[in-house]
Amino acid sequence: MKFDQQIRNYIYGELEAPISGTYIDNYSPATGEVYSKIPDSDERDVLRAVKAAERAFPVWSNCGVKKRFRVMMRIADIIEQYLEDFAQAETTDTGKPITLSRTIDIPRSHSNLRFFATAILHFASEAHHMERQAINYTMRRPIGVVGCISPWNLPLYLFTWKIAPALAAGNCVVAKPSEITPMTAYLLSKACIEAGLPAGVLNIVHGYGQKAGQAIVEHPLVKAVSFTGGTATGKRIATLTAPHFKKVSLELGGKNPNVIFADCDFEKMMTTTVRSSFANQGQICLCGSRIFVEKHLYELFRDEFVKRVKKMVIGNPYSDKTDLGAVVSKEHKEKILSYIELAKEEGGEILYGGEVVEVAGKYENGYYLQPTIIEGLNHQCKTNQEEIFGPVVTIMPFDTEEEVLAYANSTQYGLSATVWTQNISRAQRMAEKLEVGIVWINTWLTRDLRTPFGGMKNSGLGREGGWEALRFFTEPKNVCIHV
Numbered sequence: 001m002k003f004d005q006q007i008r009n010y011i012y013g014e015l016e017a018p019i020s021g022t023y024i025d026n027y028s029p030a031t032g033e034v035y036s037k038i039p040d041s042d043e044r045d046v047l048r049a050v051k052a053a054e055r056a057f058p059v060w061s062n063c064g065v066k067k068r069f070r071v072m073m074r075i076a077d078i079i080e081q082y083l084e085d086f087a088q089a090e091t092t093d094t095g096k097p098i099t100l101s102r103t104i105d106i107p108r109s110h111s112n113l114r115f116f117a118t119a120i121l122h123f124a125s126e127a128h129h130m131e132r133q134a135i136n137y138t139m140r141r142p143i144g145v146v147g148c149i150s151p152w153n154l155p156l157y158l159f160t161w162k163i164a165p166a167l168a169a170g171n172c173v174v175a176k177p178s179e180i181t182p183m184t185a186y187l188l189s190k191a192c193i194e195a196g197l198p199a200g201v202l203n204i205v206h207g208y209g210q211k212a213g214q215a216i217v218e219h220p221l222v223k224a225v226s227f228t229g230g231t232a233t234g235k236r237i238a239t240l241t242a243p244h245f246k247k248v249s250l251e252l253g254g255k256n257p258n259v260i261f262a263d264c265d266f267e268k269m270m271t272t273t274v275r276s277s278f279a280n281q282g283q284i285c286l287c288g289s290r291i292f293v294e295k296h297l298y299e300l301f302r303d304e305f306v307k308r309v310k311k312m313v314i315g316n317p318y319s320d321k322t323d324l325g326a327v328v329s330k331e332h333k334e335k336i337l338s339y340i341e342l343a344k345e346e347g348g349e350i351l352y353g354g355e356v357v358e359v360a361g362k363y364e365n366g367y368y369l370q371p372t373i374i375e376g377l378n379h380q381c382k383t384n385q386e387e388i389f390g391p392v393v394t395i396m397p398f399d400t401e402e403e404v405l406a407y408a409n410s411t412q413y414g415l416s417a418t419v420w421t422q423n424i425s426r427a428q429r430m431a432e433k434l435e436v437g438i439v440w441i442n443t444w445l446t447r448d449l450r451t452p453f454g455g456m457k458n459s460g461l462g463r464e465g466g467w468e469a470l471r472f473f474t475e476p477k478n479v480c481i482h483v
């Protein structure tokens with residue numbers, strides 16, 4: 001599948017230029033060069049998209065689940081058929097290693113579509129019998145036109161994670177990918193055309209969040225908004241939607257603790273911790289950026305962790321051998337570096353990393369950073385409280401379970417946590433007391449798409465995944481029949 005140099009919006013089944021006629025430069029993080037142009041859409045494009053979705057809604061919502069299932073499965077098949085093209089596009093847009101795009105991002109995207117296409121065939125609602133009086137049943141109808149807005153770190157993976165349940169449930173969608181990484185969403189629009197998705201069922205508008213994104217959120221016909229991104233943007237969306245009582249699902253930032261007890265399976269923990277710290281250059285909302293290690297394991301852990309991280313290969317993201325590619329943008333690189341400076345000011349010692357990586361030749365202007373390990377900071381400092389969202393972790397020792405729970409729960413965030421221990425009772429106690437939406441015990445990023453996904457505290461509102469997502473994208477109505 002061809003990725004064009006000029007991306008177009010996907011509205012009412014057609015690929016079209018933005019009404020303004022203006023475009024935004026799209027950079028490849030691997031080379032630092034502009035490689036394509038993104039529509040700089042505004043509220044006029046959003047209005048066209050919303051109207052298209054409104055027009056398509058009566059037919060799509062009433063066509064029956066089998067028809068929706070069939071067309072969504074076709075879209076999934078096309079993504080799988082062009083997996084390599086999608087993977088190349090994802091790596092070019094994000095700078096992530098091609099192995100990640102090939103084995104995680106793109107496969108998960110077609111799985112999302114298949115998962116919700118089949119889930120809708122099994123989706124059932126509740127019934128409540130009142131003996132000799134009445135029968136109640138819950139009718140679940142699609143909401144109408146809904147908005148889906150996603151971030152740049154897992155572009156197609158998170159975009160389809162929202163769009164798939166919305167479409168399966170019978171809604172029509174106006175969606176916006178991050179303007180930093182729009183290419184696979186553009187390829188998705190081509191896949192939808194090839195699959196025969198009826199016009200207007202899915203509309204993709206490209207452009208800036210504060211312009212195109214906000215126009216989607218604010219449009220009165222958009223009845224629900226599913227958003228993944230930063231906590232500050234989530235707060236803005238909550239403020240904009242509250243007066244209109246729109247349904248919102250917010251998946252926001254994290255500062256996840258990785259708690260390692262001395263009785264863990266050391267080898268499994270170590271291999272996984274290298275990954276949970278630096279996969280996708282640390283730009284996964286679920287990465288464990290604060291590592292707490294029980295005191296009598298601390299030195300052994302630190303030395304082995306540094307030794308392994310030193311061996312990681314950084315650079316050309318198109319090489320199968322690369323562990324860390326480029327971070328997503330020049331601005332993001334500067335932000336991460338400023339946090340490393342802050343960590344030093346706060347008394348942290350850089351055990352490894354902290355520097356820009358100079359990659360020779362074609363990639364010399366790309367945005368490459370060393371994986372960075374910092375020790376000597378307390379849990380309350382800014383470095384340990386704010387989301388960095390890059391290849392930077394801090395390591396800290398602890399003595400007791402109570403102490404590490406207080407450290408782990410000390411931030412405004414509550415997305416996920418990882419716990420390493422062979423003691424099942426302790427694992428259970430920790431799982432109960434950690435203030436997060438997702439706990440992994442002796443593993444990380446093991447995902448079953450049926451489970452509720454999301455965070456507590458300032459990491460979000462509501463849950464995605466499985467029935468939770470289908471419930472979000474439907475309106476329940478109780479019907480009471482007197483008998």
Ligand code: NDP
Pocket residue numbers: 149150151152153154158176177178179180207208209210212213214215217228229230231233234236237251252253254284285387389415454455459460
């Ligand atoms: P942002 O919040 O900056 O942006 C997310 C999306 O919202 C983008 O498409 C952006 O558009 C758009 N946007 C920005 N402003 C508005 C607005 N006023 N109205 C509507 N839409 C808007 O997040 P990032 O893209 O920087 O992503 C990183 C963040 O996402 C991190 O905090 C990370 O933790 C979080 N995240 C959370 C996950 C979770 O499941 N909890 C998963 C993955 C990431 P544009 O970029 O085009 O301007």
